[in-house]
Amino acid sequence: xxxxxxxxxxxxxxxxxxxxxxxxxxxxxxxxxxxxxxxxxxxxxxxxxxxxxxxxxxxxxxxxxxxxxxxxxxxxxxxxxxxxxxxxxxxxxxxxxxxxxxxxxxxxxxxxxxxxxxxxxxxxxxxxxxxxxxxxxxxxxxxxxxxxxxxxxxxxxxxxxxxxxxxxxxxxxxxxxxxxxxxxxxxxxxxxxxxxxxxxxxxxxxxxxxxxxxxxxxxxxxxxxxxxxxxxxxxxxxxxxxxxxxxxxxxxxxxxxxxxxxxxxxxxxxxxxxxxxxxxxxxxxxxxxx
Amino acid sequence: xxxxxxxxxxxxxxxxxxxxxxxxxxxxxxxxxxxxxxxxxxxxxxxxxxxxxxxxxxxxxxxxxxxxxxxxxxxxxxxxxxxxxxxxxxxxxxxxxxxxxxxxxxxxxxxxxxxxxxxxxxxxxxxxxxxxxxxxxxxxxxxxxxxxxxxxxxxxxxxxxxxxxxxxxxxxxxxxxxxxxxxxxxxxxxxxxxxxxxxxxxxxxxxxxxxxxxxxxxxxxxxxxxxxxxxxxxxxxxxxxxxxxxxxxxxxxxxxxxxxxxxxxxxxxxxxxxxxxxxxxxxxxxxxxxxxxxxxxxxxxxxxxxxxxxxxxxxxxxxxxxxxxxxxx
Amino acid sequence: xxxxxxxxxxxxxxxxxxxxxxxxxxxxxxxxxxxxxxxxxxxxxxxxxxxxxxxxxxxxxxxxxxxxxxxxxxxxxxxxxxxxxxxxxxxxxxxxxxxxxxxxxxxxxxxxxxxxxxxxxxxxxxxxxxxxxxxxxxxxxxxxxxxxxxxxxxxxxxxxxxxxxxxxxxxxxxxxxxxxxxxxxxxxxxxxxxxxxxxxxxxxxxxxxxxxxxxxxxxxxxxxxxxxxxxxxxxxxx
Numbered sequence: 001x002x003x004x005x006x007x008x009x010x011x012x013x014x015x016x017x018x019x020x021x022x023x024x025x026x027x028x029x030x031x032x033x034x035x036x037x038x039x040x041x042x043x044x045x046x047x048x049x050x051x052x053x054x055x056x057x058x059x060x061x062x063x064x065x066x067x068x069x070x071x072x073x074x075x076x077x078x079x080x081x082x083x084x085x086x087x088x089x090x091x092x093x094x095x096x097x098x099x100x101x102x103x104x105x106x107x108x109x110x111x112x113x114x115x116x117x118x119x120x121x122x123x124x125x126x127x128x129x130x131x132x133x134x135x136x137x138x139x140x141x142x143x144x145x146x147x148x149x150x151x152x153x154x155x156x157x158x159x160x161x162x163x164x165x166x167x168x169x170x171x172x173x174x175x176x177x178x179x180x181x182x183x184x185x186x187x188x189x190x191x192x193x194x195x196x197x198x199x200x201x202x203x204x205x206x207x208x209x210x211x212x213x214x215x216x217x218x219x220x221x222x223x224x225x226x227x228x229x230x231x232x233x234x235x236x237x238x239x240x241x242x243x244x245x246x247x248x249x250x251x252x253x254x255x256x257x258x259x260x261x262x263x264x265x266x267x268x269x270x271x272x273x274x275x276x277x278x279x280x281x282x283x284x285x286x287x288x289x290x
Numbered sequence: 291x292x293x294x295x296x297x298x299x300x301x302x303x304x305x306x307x308x309x310x311x312x313x314x315x316x317x318x319x320x321x322x323x324x325x326x327x328x329x330x331x332x333x334x335x336x337x338x339x340x341x342x343x344x345x346x347x348x349x350x351x352x353x354x355x356x357x358x359x360x361x362x363x364x365x366x367x368x369x370x371x372x373x374x375x376x377x378x379x380x381x382x383x384x385x386x387x388x389x390x391x392x393x394x395x396x397x398x399x400x401x402x403x404x405x406x407x408x409x410x411x412x413x414x415x416x417x418x419x420x421x422x423x424x425x426x427x428x429x430x431x432x433x434x435x436x437x438x439x440x441x442x443x444x445x446x447x448x449x450x451x452x453x454x455x456x457x458x459x460x461x462x463x464x465x466x467x468x469x470x471x472x473x474x475x476x477x478x479x480x481x482x483x484x485x486x487x488x489x490x491x492x493x494x495x496x497x498x499x500x501x502x503x504x505x506x507x508x509x510x511x512x513x514x515x516x517x518x519x520x521x522x523x524x525x526x527x528x529x530x531x532x533x534x535x536x537x538x539x540x541x542x543x544x545x546x547x548x549x550x551x552x553x554x555x556x557x558x559x560x561x562x563x564x565x566x567x568x569x570x571x572x573x574x575x576x577x578x579x580x581x582x583x584x585x586x587x588x589x590x591x592x593x594x595x596x597x598x599x600x601x602x603x604x605x606x607x608x609x610x611x612x613x614x615x616x617x618x619x
Numbered sequence: 620x621x622x623x624x625x626x627x628x629x630x631x632x633x634x635x636x637x638x639x640x641x642x643x644x645x646x647x648x649x650x651x652x653x654x655x656x657x658x659x660x661x662x663x664x665x666x667x668x669x670x671x672x673x674x675x676x677x678x679x680x681x682x683x684x685x686x687x688x689x690x691x692x693x694x695x696x697x698x699x700x701x702x703x704x705x706x707x708x709x710x711x712x713x714x715x716x717x718x719x720x721x722x723x724x725x726x727x728x729x730x731x732x733x734x735x736x737x738x739x740x741x742x743x744x745x746x747x748x749x750x751x752x753x754x755x756x757x758x759x760x761x762x763x764x765x766x767x768x769x770x771x772x773x774x775x776x777x778x779x780x781x782x783x784x785x786x787x788x789x790x791x792x793x794x795x796x797x798x799x800x801x802x803x804x805x806x807x808x809x810x811x812x813x814x815x816x817x818x819x820x821x822x823x824x825x826x827x828x829x830x831x832x833x834x835x836x837x838x839x840x841x842x843x844x845x846x847x848x849x850x851x852x853x854x855x856x857x
Contacts, residue, residue: 035406037354037413085597091405092352093596096552099354099545100592107585115581161724168710168721175708178671179769180696180725217541221417224410260425267418274411275399 006134007250013139014208015246016146020201021223022230022238023153024194030233031170031190032087037098039198040220041105042078044213046071046199047206048113051120060123064203068196075195079188109213120206142204149200150239153193157235166190218263222249225269231283241280245269314466323458327530328570330458330465334526335566337472339550340559341519344476347556348485349512350492351401355412357544358419359389359517361534363524365423368438368534369431378443378529382468385525386518393517397510416541423536437535440528465526472519473559479515488512520547542585549588552595555602564603623681624649624777624809625670630678630688632669639665641833642678647777647826652803652810654820654841656854657830663813664705666830667779670811671695671702682777697725701775705782705813707766711755715746718754718765722772732772739768742798760791767795771802777809778802784816792816796823817854821845829854 021039028036049070053063078101086097124141157163169176169186176183202216209215226245230237245266253259273280318326338360345351366388367381376384400411422428424435432438445460479485487508490498499505528534546569554565576584599606625647633639639662647653657663669676672692680688687695696702701722710718719739723732740747743764749757754765763783770778780799784792796819802808814820821827821841829837829850837844844850851857 035410037409082593089596089600092346092350093600095352095354095406095409096548097593097596099548100589100596102589103542103545103585103592104589107582107589111580111582111586161720164713164717164720165724167713171712172708172710174673175704175710176721177673177692178696178702178704178708179721179773180693181721182693217417221414224414228410261421263418263421267414270411270414271399274407278407 003254004251007254008247009135010139011247011250012243013135013142013246014205014249015226015243016143017201017205017219017242018222018226018246019239019242020146020149020197020204021219022226022242023150023235024197024201025223025227026230026232026235026238027190027194027197029227030235031166031187034083034094034098035224035232036194037095037220038101038105039194039223040216041102041109042071042074042195043198043202044216045105045109046074046195047120047202047211047215048109050199050203051113051118051206051211054121060121064123067199067203071199072192072196075192076188078195079191083191084184106213113213115213118211120203120211122207138207145200145204149197153197162189218266221263221266221270222246225266225273227280228270228273228278229280231280233284234280234282237280237282240282311470315463318459318462319453323456326458326462330462330530331527332563332566332570333462333465333469334523334530335547335550335569336562337469337526338520338523338547339554339562339565340472340476341516341523342547342551343516343556343559343562344479344488344519345512345516346551348480348492349488349509351509351513352405352409353412353513353516353544354409354541354548355414355416355419355544356516356520356547357539357541358412358415359393359520360524360527360543360547361419361423361539362392362517363389363521364528364534364539365432365438365524366521367525367528368440371440371529372438373431379464381529382522382525386522389521389524390514390518393521394510394514396517397513398506401506401509401513412544413541416544420536420540423539432536433534435536437533437538440532440534442532443529461530465530468522468526472522476519476559484508484511545588549592551602552592553602555604555606560607561602561604621648621650623647624683625811626679626681627670628679628681630666630669630676630680632665632674632676632678634665634674639833640669643830643833643835645828645835645838647809647811649776649809650803650807651826652799652812652824653826653828654812654814654824655828655830656814656817656820656850658853659815660832661830662833663830664781665833667702667704667781667811667813670779671700673702673704696773699773699776700779701770701773701777702779703766703770703781703783705785707762709754709757709762709765709769711753713754714751715754715757715765716750718769719746719772722769725773731774735772735774739771742771742801743768760787760795763787763791763795764798767798771806771808775808777811780810780812782813782815784814784819792819799823817850818856821855 021043024039025036028034046067050063050067053066054060058066082097082101086094122138122141124137127137128135129137129140157167165176165181166186166189169181169183170190173183176186205219206215222245223242226241227238228241229244230239230241249262249265252265253262257265317329338356342353342356345353363385366385367378370376370381370384371378396415400408423432426434442457443461445455445457447455449455487498487503490501490503491505491508495505550565550569553568554563555561572587573584576587595602623646627643627645630640630643631638643666655663655666665674668674670680672690672695676688678688679686682695682698682700685698687698710721719736723735726732745761746765746768749761754762757765767780767783783795787795799810799812800823803810812820812824821844824841827839827841827844828835829844837847837850845855
């Protein structure tokens with residue numbers, strides 16, 4: 001019973017990471033109808049930036065904040081320079097550009113930082129919190145950071161004029177222009193936020209899976225599954241999907257199929273959702289009028 | 291990757307094909323064994339890229355996971371040769387059949403949705419596959435992490451027209467023969483009813499459906515056929531390399547195929563050759579700079595080509611030919 | 620002698636290869652209500668879209684003396700031009716009040732914005748009742764009111780209205796036209812009204828233009844157009 005509880009709690013911790021990445025995916029999807037295949041690599045790259053800062057002697061939380069800002073800028077730059085030229089191109093072209101981006105980021109990381117696995121520090125103590133047995137300090141801290149992040153994002157979108165403008169631009173770009181919103185910059189902002197969220201996810205998971213250029217591919221897969229389960233155009237759904245997938249991964253891994261086939265679980269989940277209910281739990285079914 | 295390309299398959303450039311075939315047959319006797327091996331690999335990649343052509347160019351669907359079918363074809367061939375002593379040439383049609391079925395079955399659910407959803411599903415397949423191949427309960431079949439080592443087949447004759455025929459050269463001719471057969475198959479497919487149906491589905495899906503074309507069936511069939519081609523390429527590569535292992539079939543292999551297709555040009559048979567040459571030789575050259583360099587080049591090429599040459603080298607050549615070629619009335 | 624708030628010279632516009640407007644010229648006097656009439660497909664909606672640069676244009680458009688034909692929509696809005704598009708253009712998943720807040724997105728004067736919002740609720744009490752309701756669930760008439768209110772939250776100098784009567788019951792249309800009269804006289808908003816309902820439009824407006832297949836065929840005081848034989852037969856039904 002103890003291990004079950006631990007698996008669930010650990011699942012919530014990793015689920016928070018999936019939820020964050022899934023949210024980043026949904027944000028970009030909502031405003032552009034593109035799936036950002038490079039989301040994982042951006043997060044990985046950001047984590048390397050954090051590692052560089054920390055190795056240079058910067059304190060953890062300062063490095064954490066700087067990384068968030070740097071990732072934000074990186075996201076904005078990527079949208080303005082690389083994505084904007086193909087904004088209205090056919091879907092296949094856009095997917096190819098995303099894959100190109102994925103590959104470039106991955107190879108730059110490999111070239112600059114080599115493929116040797118590196119340790120990434122956790123800001124949380126090694127001893128379990130309050131003497132609890134079923135959760136580690138990092139897991140608790142990770143959940144905390146995720147919740148703070150989600151709360152900040154929610155407040156931003158719900159209560160600030162800029163957040164409102166971004167929601168409007170995602171929904172209805174034409175009407176947004178008619179109220180003076182600069183839709184192009186809203187898209188760039190969305191990318192910046194998505195990159196920033198990804199960086200937090202990367203920094204939270206790196207202590208667990210260790211830092212190497214390919215660390216995010218499996219995690220991205222789970223984020224995809226989470227976004228699909230929740231509904232690819234529903235931010236709340238993506239978050240819930242993340243936690244569901246995290247818990248499912250751990251329970252299935254511990255009790256049903258073993259830890260070696262975890263990625264196949266994500267694959268099966270994706271296929272099942274796409275087959276049975278492509279809109280996910282909370283997404284909207286798009287009916288195209290012929 | 292524009293879908294409004296003129297069909298270049300209307301006239302068969304017989305002279306170019308005959309000249310090309312003669313050159314191909316003569317080639318292995320003038321170059322080293324390693325280069326012969328590389329030439330064979332180019333041919334097998336070309337078959338895989340033709341497979342992707344069928345899917346992306348002609349039925350407008352995208353796959354980021356075709357490396358999985360290279361793996362299935364390769365492992366099928368390796369297992370048949372290693373565990374059941376089936377001769378190498380017989381493994382090719384078997385691998386083709388297996389991939390046709392698997393591709394079709396994968397296609398059925400995955401193809402009901404558009405564009406990026408299929409990309410997502412195939413991406414997931416590509417990422418999950420190596421783990422599946424390493425799964426310890428399947429180790430008895432797949433050889434687990436170490437994979438399977440195969441014996442390189444001996445040529446049936448020692449000489450051909452007085453020229454020495456070693457293993458590499460023989461396998462080259464074998465691969466060439468399979469390549470010709472596959473190109474002929476795809477040529478007939480494209481020109482026939484299946485090809486026209488696929489183009490209709492790609493360009494005007496709603497009209498196609500209302501004309502009675504069973505869209506889901508054709509789409510799944512297209513996926514199955516493209517998987518079959520890639521599976522044949524996989525089986526060939528297993529025989530050529532004489533080795534299969536899970537880490538040869540990561541998501542980056544699928545991306546390599548995508549690169550080949552983008553560079554060479556979608557909806558084009560010559561494009562498959564250009565692309566195959568590119569993906570075989572770029573790593574050789576770029577590797578010397580750094581392990582990561584080929585991928586940086588691939589990524590940059592992917593993006594640049596989407597900005598400037600979405601129809602690939604073949605498409606660009608075709609456009610140049612139309613601009614500067616003989617005027618037609 | 621009133622000044623011209625909007626001057627249009629030889630405007631050409633269309634969609635892709637199809638040209639819809641073939642050299643349109645008109646002047647909108649400040650403080651007036653001008654209506655643009657014409658049959659379906661004449662190019663009325665295209666004209667408004669051209670003015671707010673939702674589509675590419677050729678020609679000259681002067682707003683308050685400044686050339687705006689080269690500016691982007693977002694910048695034209697900031698000069699004080701509000702466009703209520705055909706189909707309302709409401710943000711369906713956002714609340715009524717959020718829609719209003721978006722209307723004042725470019726304004727910096729928070730206090731005035733709050734006052735304006737209250738004013739909108741006085742003009743349109745039904746919107747106040749539904750302030751937290753999802754805009755997409757409002758009735759057609761309410762969405763039209765919301766669209767107009769959102770445009771007014773800009774405190775525009777020029778209001779472009781595209782077929783506000785479309786699909787609405789006569790009583791609601793009457794209400795909306797009364798509001799337009801009020802905002803023109805009390806708030807001094809210049810209005811360019813595109814309408815299919817020629818009778819009501821000519822009653823409300825000071826001036827009228829008649830558009831046929833992308834060209835202006837008639838213009839003048841609306842009371843004169845009301846008497847015109849051709850207009851009466853084709854557009855007024857008597």
